[in-house]
Amino acid sequence: MSTTGQVSGLGKALMPVPDPHPDVFDVEWPLRVADVDRTGRLKFDAATRHIQDIGSDQLREMGFEETHPLWIVRRTMVDLIEPIVFKDMLRLRRWCSGTSNRWCDMRVRIEGRRGGLMESEAFWININRETQGPARISDDFIEGLQRTTDVDRLRWKAYLKPGSRDDAVDVRAYPVRVSDIDIFDHMNNSVYWSVIEDYLTVQPELMAGPLRVTIEHDLPVALGDKLEIIRHVYPAGSTDRFGSELADRTVTTLTYAVGEETKAVASLFSL
Numbered sequence: 001m002s003t004t005g006q007v008s009g010l011g012k013a014l015m016p017v018p019d020p021h022p023d024v025f026d027v028e029w030p031l032r033v034a035d036v037d038r039t040g041r042l043k044f045d046a047a048t049r050h051i052q053d054i055g056s057d058q059l060r061e062m063g064f065e066e067t068h069p070l071w072i073v074r075r076t077m078v079d080l081i082e083p084i085v086f087k088d089m090l091r092l093r094r095w096c097s098g099t100s101n102r103w104c105d106m107r108v109r110i111e112g113r114r115g116g117l118m119e120s121e122a123f124w125i126n127i128n129r130e131t132q133g134p135a136r137i138s139d140d141f142i143e144g145l146q147r148t149t150d151v152d153r154l155r156w157k158a159y160l161k162p163g164s165r166d167d168a169v170d171v172r173a174y175p176v177r178v179s180d181i182d183i184f185d186h187m188n189n190s191v192y193w194s195v196i197e198d199y200l201t202v203q204p205e206l207m208a209g210p211l212r213v214t215i216e217h218d219l220p221v222a223l224g225d226k227l228e229i230i231r232h233v234y235p236a237g238s239t240d241r242f243g244s245e246l247a248d249r250t251v252t253t254l255t256y257a258v259g260e261e262t263k264a265v266a267s268l269f270s271l
Contacts, residue, residue, distance in 0.1 A: 084116030
């Protein structure tokens with residue numbers, strides 16, 4: 001994995017935390033029993049709920065909760081460096097790592113007091129309430145975000161492409177529950193990460209060391225959708241479709257599909 005910061009795509013190096021820095025939002029809360037798996041590890045779906053929650057808290061703290069209330073996540077990249085375990089106290093730090101006039105990259109570092117570390121970066125789009133399309137971020141908001149980054153021309157580029165059912169390792173149904181649907185009337189972002197937890201039990205070798213998981217969202221999943229998860233496994237040395245820096249490792253992809261429509265695509269690989 002490159003650490004130069006020059007690699008883009010799935011193999012990119014995440015921006016280090018600018019610490020100490022007055023514009024890094026810094027909070028703590030306890031790791032609860034509903035956040036962990038059978039071994040006591042902080043789960044990916046729980047971690048992404050925390051990432052959503054600290055985003056709301058920072059928006060409120062910065063004073064933009066009323067003027068910029070609606071955001072959608074287009075991509076989230078999470079690195080599990082070392083498991084955080086039950087009964088620990090979580091420290092979460094959030095800051096901006098790139099801006100444009102309608103979206104931004106936001107980093108969140110999650111640490112346990114007793115050890116354990118998860119790093120994340122998410123591509124968030126500001127949404128207009130009336131048009132439901134991307135909306136310009138106000139100048140004063142952008143000014144605050146840019147205090148932690150010099151990237152001011154952030155562009156969207158998809159890192160992942162959907163996989164076909166024809167050559168899949170397996171295709172599994174994933175029933176959408178009423179409890180999966182949020183106030184926007186579609187499946188909440190964190191539920192996509194529950195799927196990741198299911199597939200880590202299929203490929204337990206991925207948990208042997210640090211792991212990067214990325215999910216890109218294309219279209220929302222609604223209640224009543226017949227969601228299927230299409231899995232592909234690309235062995236080390238078999239492809240450079242994910243970038244030359246990842247050609248030496250196995251990459252698993254999960255395509256979230258409803259019929260012929262791709263809803264999201266995920267990738268998993270060891271760091």
